[in-house]
Amino acid sequence: MRGLSPIGIFDSGIGGLTVLKEIKRNLPEEDIVYLGDTARVPYGIRSPETITRYSFEAAAFLMKLNIKMLVVACNTSSAISLNALKRSVSVPVIGVIEPGARAAVNASKTRRIGVIGTEATISSGAYARAIKKISQRAEIVAAACPLFVPLVEEGWFDNEITRLTAELYLSPLKKDNIDTLVLGCTHYPLLKDVIGNIMGDSVSLIDSAIETALQVKDVLKEGGIFKKYISVTPSYEYYVTDSPERFKRIGEMFLGEELKQVKKIDICRRENNAY
Ligand code: DGL
Helix, strand or coil: CHHHCCEEEEECCCCCHHHHHHHHHHCCCCCEEEEECCCCCCCCCCCHHHHHHHHHHHHHHHHHCCCCEEEECCHHHHHHHHHHHHHHCCCCEECCHHHHHHHHHHHCCCCEEEEEECHHHHHHCHHHHHHHHHCCCCEEEEEECCCHHHHHHCCCCCCHHHHHHHHHHHHHHHHCCCCEEEEECCCHHHHHHHHHHHHCCCCEEEEHHHHHHHHHHHHHHHHCCCCCCCCCCCCEEEEECCCHHHHHHHHHHHHCCCCCCEEECCCCCCCCCCC
16 A cells, blocks of 8 residues: 555665655655665666666666655766666655756746766766756756765865866856756765855756655645555554665765665565566
């Protein structure tokens, strides 16, 4: 029964906790299972075929846990594999691109919108397509910022190296006179201060995580699948594909709370796994 099932969230690693945090804030009574494919992060430098295979393996694992909704917190997976996942999975599937694009169009006055993300996300053109679908007159400039992910994974949210790296990546975008910048990667909201300082007050930063959480709420409402017994304390389970220690340590830094249940699992599909 859907009202008794958890929301499933997956990301290539730890970064999707930014999405989980927002979902928890908006829907504090819901049960959540989170899968971070930490053994294979980053997805953002891989080919579309590999990203799709990984995304399907993550979805198959979560479906076995009887989830009522699949949230693809990873921008790279959302950019490359969302449509294929939607066709194959029997529960509502929500990605982060469309909510982020909508928020960007709403925030932008000049319709000059910047997008930053992983190499795979940027070269897929998924954000540009999603923004154009909402506003045809939008002009989009995009840049891949591959080093942001390892900097965040290292917990270097604001230091000299992070500031210099951001300066290099963002200087060209500054010249493009954008008034809105989409942080199109799970990790980038953690660099909001550094990015904001470089871009200046005239540029609104869009965090897809916030918008995605609102969409999750809408879809639960539309489907009538909010948690049934809201008096029962919500449960949060975390699964990772590599050792739980690092995920626990950095995840606790991300969320500012203890992660009690982190289990290591193997999601590689060795034979035909049906949903
Ligand atoms: N989760 C990925 C994303 O949002 C970033 C990390 C990776 O490259 O796997 O695009």
